[in-house]
Amino acid sequence: MSDHIGAQARSTGVVDMTQAADFAWTQLRVYTPYTSREKVCKDLGGLAPDCLKDAPPSVPEGKYLLVFINEGKEAQYVFHSRRNGNFQTSTGVLVLQRDAAVFEVLPTKSPHQGDAIYLQVRAQARP
Template identity: 35%
Template sequence: MTAAVVAGCSQSADVSSRIAAEAAKAQTIDLAALTPFAWDRALVFGPYASTDRICAALPKSFAECAKSYPQGVGEGSYLLTFIRDSRVVHHELHSRRHGEFCKNSCVLELSPETARFTVGVSSSVPDRKHFSPATR
Protein backbone atom coordinates (compact mmCIF):
# COMPACT_ATOMS: atom_id res chain seq x y z
CA MET A 1 0.00 0.00 0.00
CA THR A 2 2.76 2.45 0.88
CA ALA A 3 4.47 1.96 -2.48
CA ALA A 4 1.26 2.86 -4.30
CA VAL A 5 0.89 6.03 -2.26
CA VAL A 6 4.52 6.99 -2.83
CA ALA A 7 4.31 6.33 -6.56
CA GLY A 8 1.15 8.39 -6.71
CA CYS A 9 2.84 11.36 -5.12
CA SER A 10 5.09 12.23 -7.98
CA GLN A 11 5.58 10.02 -10.98
CA SER A 12 7.77 12.58 -12.73
CA ALA A 13 10.83 12.00 -10.59
CA ASP A 14 12.48 8.91 -9.20
CA VAL A 15 15.12 10.64 -7.14
CA SER A 16 16.35 7.41 -5.54
CA SER A 17 17.31 5.94 -8.92
CA ARG A 18 19.08 9.16 -9.86
CA ILE A 19 21.03 9.04 -6.60
CA ALA A 20 22.04 5.41 -7.21
CA ALA A 21 23.15 6.14 -10.79
CA GLU A 22 25.21 9.16 -9.73
CA ALA A 23 26.80 7.32 -6.78
CA ALA A 24 27.87 4.50 -9.12
CA LYS A 25 29.93 6.86 -11.28
CA ALA A 26 30.92 9.84 -9.13
CA GLN A 27 32.78 10.51 -5.89
CA THR A 28 30.26 13.12 -4.81
CA ILE A 29 26.55 13.63 -5.26
CA ASP A 30 24.63 16.89 -5.22
CA LEU A 31 21.06 16.12 -4.24
CA ALA A 32 19.77 19.46 -5.56
CA ALA A 33 21.20 18.68 -9.01
CA LEU A 34 19.44 15.30 -9.03
CA THR A 35 15.94 16.64 -8.39
CA PRO A 36 13.92 17.90 -11.37
CA PHE A 37 11.78 20.11 -9.12
CA ALA A 38 12.50 23.12 -6.91
CA TRP A 39 12.79 22.77 -3.14
CA ASP A 40 14.18 24.83 -0.28
CA ARG A 41 14.39 22.16 2.42
CA ALA A 42 14.81 18.39 2.40
CA LEU A 43 14.42 15.92 5.21
CA VAL A 44 15.94 12.44 5.08
CA PHE A 45 14.48 10.04 7.64
CA GLY A 46 16.52 6.96 8.39
CA PRO A 47 15.40 3.35 8.85
CA TYR A 48 13.05 2.82 11.80
CA ALA A 49 11.89 6.46 11.91
CA SER A 50 8.40 6.41 13.40
CA THR A 51 5.29 7.93 11.87
CA ASP A 52 5.06 10.32 14.83
CA ARG A 53 8.61 11.55 14.27
CA ILE A 54 8.08 11.96 10.53
CA CYS A 55 4.77 13.77 10.80
CA ALA A 56 6.03 16.07 13.58
CA ALA A 57 8.94 17.22 11.38
CA LEU A 58 6.91 17.81 8.22
CA PRO A 59 4.75 20.86 7.55
CA LYS A 60 1.27 20.61 9.07
CA SER A 61 -0.12 21.15 5.56
CA PHE A 62 1.02 17.62 4.61
CA ALA A 63 -2.25 16.06 5.72
CA GLU A 64 -1.42 12.74 4.03
CA CYS A 65 1.55 12.06 6.31
CA ALA A 66 0.04 9.42 8.59
CA LYS A 67 -1.78 7.80 5.66
CA SER A 68 1.37 7.70 3.53
CA TYR A 69 3.65 6.24 6.21
CA PRO A 70 1.45 4.40 8.74
CA GLN A 71 4.32 2.15 9.90
CA GLY A 72 7.06 4.76 9.58
CA VAL A 73 10.20 3.89 7.64
CA GLY A 74 11.17 0.24 7.32
CA GLU A 75 14.56 -1.35 7.89
CA GLY A 76 15.55 -1.28 4.21
CA SER A 77 14.63 2.31 3.38
CA TYR A 78 15.07 6.01 3.92
CA LEU A 79 12.27 8.50 3.41
CA LEU A 80 13.24 11.47 1.24
CA THR A 81 10.97 14.49 1.58
CA PHE A 82 11.36 17.77 -0.29
CA ILE A 83 9.65 20.94 0.87
CA ARG A 84 9.12 24.28 -0.85
CA ASP A 85 7.35 27.23 0.72
CA SER A 86 6.21 25.05 3.64
CA ARG A 87 4.60 22.45 1.35
CA VAL A 88 5.80 18.90 0.66
CA VAL A 89 6.47 18.92 -3.09
CA HIS A 90 7.86 15.38 -3.35
CA HIS A 91 8.38 12.36 -1.11
CA GLU A 92 9.58 8.87 -1.85
CA LEU A 93 11.28 5.92 -0.28
CA HIS A 94 14.97 5.42 -1.04
CA SER A 95 16.27 1.87 -0.80
CA ARG A 96 19.37 1.32 1.32
CA ARG A 97 20.68 -0.68 -1.66
CA HIS A 98 20.91 2.66 -3.50
CA GLY A 99 23.10 4.12 -0.76
CA GLU A 100 23.01 4.85 2.95
CA PHE A 101 22.66 8.40 4.27
CA CYS A 102 23.01 7.83 8.00
CA LYS A 103 22.47 5.41 10.86
CA ASN A 104 19.12 4.06 12.02
CA SER A 105 16.41 6.53 13.08
CA CYS A 106 18.42 9.55 11.98
CA VAL A 107 16.91 12.68 10.49
CA LEU A 108 18.95 14.90 8.19
CA GLU A 109 17.73 18.40 7.42
CA LEU A 110 19.24 19.82 4.26
CA SER A 111 19.09 22.91 2.09
CA PRO A 112 19.99 22.82 -1.60
CA GLU A 113 23.37 24.32 -0.62
CA THR A 114 24.14 21.68 2.03
CA ALA A 115 22.78 18.62 0.19
CA ARG A 116 26.17 17.46 -1.08
CA PHE A 117 27.66 14.12 -0.11
CA THR A 118 30.90 12.25 -0.57
CA VAL A 119 30.35 8.71 -1.81
CA GLY A 120 32.14 5.93 0.04
CA VAL A 121 31.75 2.23 0.81
CA SER A 122 29.34 1.24 3.57
CA SER A 123 30.98 -0.21 6.66
CA SER A 124 28.08 -2.62 7.18
CA VAL A 125 27.73 -3.91 3.59
CA PRO A 126 30.91 -3.62 1.45
CA ASP A 127 29.11 -3.58 -1.92
CA ARG A 128 26.77 -0.76 -0.82
CA LYS A 129 27.50 2.97 -1.06
CA HIS A 130 27.50 5.29 1.96
CA PHE A 131 27.04 9.06 1.77
CA SER A 132 28.88 11.44 4.10
CA PRO A 133 28.27 15.18 4.15
CA ALA A 134 30.77 16.76 1.76
CA THR A 135 33.11 19.39 3.11
CA ARG A 136 33.47 22.64 1.26
Protein backbone atom coordinates (compact mmCIF):
# COMPACT_ATOMS: atom_id res chain seq x y z
CA MET A 1 0.00 0.00 0.00
CA SER A 2 2.83 2.40 0.80
CA ASP A 3 4.25 1.99 -2.71
CA HIS A 4 0.79 2.69 -4.17
CA ILE A 5 0.56 5.90 -2.13
CA GLY A 6 4.00 6.97 -3.35
CA ALA A 7 3.10 6.19 -6.97
CA GLN A 8 -0.09 8.29 -6.72
CA ALA A 9 1.86 11.18 -5.19
CA ARG A 10 4.59 11.07 -7.85
CA SER A 11 2.30 10.66 -10.84
CA THR A 12 -0.67 12.91 -10.00
CA GLY A 13 0.37 15.13 -7.09
CA VAL A 14 -2.67 13.88 -5.17
CA VAL A 15 -3.20 10.86 -2.93
CA ASP A 16 -6.75 9.58 -2.52
CA MET A 17 -6.68 7.04 0.29
CA THR A 18 -9.92 5.44 -0.94
CA GLN A 19 -7.92 4.29 -3.97
CA ALA A 20 -4.90 3.22 -1.94
CA ALA A 21 -6.89 1.14 0.57
CA ASP A 22 -9.21 -1.16 -1.36
CA PHE A 23 -11.08 -2.56 1.63
CA ALA A 24 -13.91 -1.35 3.87
CA TRP A 25 -12.98 1.51 6.21
CA THR A 26 -14.66 4.63 7.55
CA GLN A 27 -11.84 6.46 9.31
CA LEU A 28 -8.07 6.80 8.89
CA ARG A 29 -5.64 7.65 11.66
CA VAL A 30 -2.02 8.40 10.85
CA TYR A 31 0.56 8.02 13.65
CA THR A 32 4.02 9.56 13.43
CA PRO A 33 7.36 7.81 13.88
CA TYR A 34 8.22 6.76 17.47
CA THR A 35 4.58 6.46 18.57
CA SER A 36 4.23 3.54 20.99
CA ARG A 37 1.57 0.83 20.92
CA GLU A 38 0.28 2.13 24.25
CA LYS A 39 -0.29 5.62 22.82
CA VAL A 40 -1.95 4.23 19.69
CA CYS A 41 -4.27 2.01 21.72
CA LYS A 42 -5.11 4.77 24.20
CA ASP A 43 -6.01 7.06 21.30
CA LEU A 44 -8.09 4.40 19.53
CA GLY A 45 -9.91 3.32 22.68
CA GLY A 46 -13.09 1.40 21.86
CA LEU A 47 -12.61 1.89 18.10
CA ALA A 48 -10.11 -0.98 18.09
CA PRO A 49 -10.85 -3.41 20.93
CA ASP A 50 -7.98 -5.77 19.93
CA CYS A 51 -5.39 -3.01 19.64
CA LEU A 52 -3.03 -4.28 22.34
CA LYS A 53 -2.91 -7.62 20.56
CA ASP A 54 -2.86 -6.41 16.93
CA ALA A 55 -0.97 -3.10 16.84
CA PRO A 56 2.81 -3.12 16.35
CA PRO A 57 4.96 -2.37 19.42
CA SER A 58 5.96 1.04 18.05
CA VAL A 59 6.29 3.05 14.84
CA PRO A 60 9.85 2.88 13.47
CA GLU A 61 11.83 6.00 12.58
CA GLY A 62 11.37 5.78 8.80
CA LYS A 63 7.67 4.97 8.86
CA TYR A 64 4.17 6.13 9.72
CA LEU A 65 1.45 3.84 11.03
CA LEU A 66 -1.81 4.04 9.11
CA VAL A 67 -4.78 2.65 11.02
CA PHE A 68 -7.91 2.08 8.98
CA ILE A 69 -11.00 1.71 11.15
CA ASN A 70 -14.21 0.18 9.86
CA GLU A 71 -17.21 1.47 11.82
CA GLY A 72 -15.34 0.92 15.08
CA LYS A 73 -15.64 -2.85 14.63
CA GLU A 74 -12.20 -3.64 13.27
CA ALA A 75 -8.90 -1.96 12.53
CA GLN A 76 -6.16 -2.64 10.01
CA TYR A 77 -2.62 -1.53 10.82
CA VAL A 78 -0.37 -0.66 7.87
CA PHE A 79 3.16 0.75 7.92
CA HIS A 80 3.88 3.51 5.41
CA SER A 81 7.44 4.33 4.40
CA ARG A 82 8.42 7.99 4.60
CA ARG A 83 10.14 7.62 1.20
CA ASN A 84 6.59 7.34 -0.22
CA GLY A 85 5.35 10.49 1.51
CA ASN A 86 5.66 12.40 4.76
CA PHE A 87 2.30 13.26 6.27
CA GLN A 88 2.18 16.86 7.48
CA THR A 89 0.58 17.03 10.90
CA SER A 90 1.14 19.30 13.88
CA THR A 91 0.20 16.57 16.35
CA GLY A 92 1.22 12.94 16.82
CA VAL A 93 -1.96 11.69 15.15
CA LEU A 94 -3.95 12.78 12.13
CA VAL A 95 -7.64 11.75 12.11
CA LEU A 96 -9.66 11.77 8.89
CA GLN A 97 -13.03 10.44 7.84
CA ARG A 98 -13.04 8.43 4.61
CA ASP A 99 -14.48 11.24 2.47
CA ALA A 100 -11.80 13.69 3.65
CA ALA A 101 -8.79 11.36 3.26
CA VAL A 102 -7.26 13.10 0.24
CA PHE A 103 -3.76 14.58 0.31
CA GLU A 104 -1.94 17.00 -1.96
CA VAL A 105 1.79 16.92 -2.55
CA LEU A 106 3.46 20.08 -1.28
CA PRO A 107 6.17 21.56 -3.47
CA THR A 108 9.67 21.18 -2.03
CA LYS A 109 11.10 24.46 -0.84
CA SER A 110 14.73 23.52 -0.55
CA PRO A 111 17.23 21.53 -2.61
CA HIS A 112 18.21 19.80 0.65
CA GLN A 113 14.84 18.02 0.63
CA GLY A 114 15.87 16.09 -2.48
CA ASP A 115 13.08 13.90 -3.80
CA ALA A 116 11.19 13.84 -0.47
CA ILE A 117 7.40 13.91 -0.76
CA TYR A 118 5.34 15.94 1.69
CA LEU A 119 1.61 15.26 1.92
CA GLN A 120 -0.93 17.74 3.25
CA VAL A 121 -4.63 17.14 3.73
CA ARG A 122 -6.53 18.71 0.84
CA ALA A 123 -8.60 21.68 1.93
CA GLN A 124 -12.29 20.87 1.74
CA ALA A 125 -14.35 22.95 -0.63
CA ARG A 126 -16.65 25.29 1.22
CA PRO A 127 -20.15 26.10 -0.11
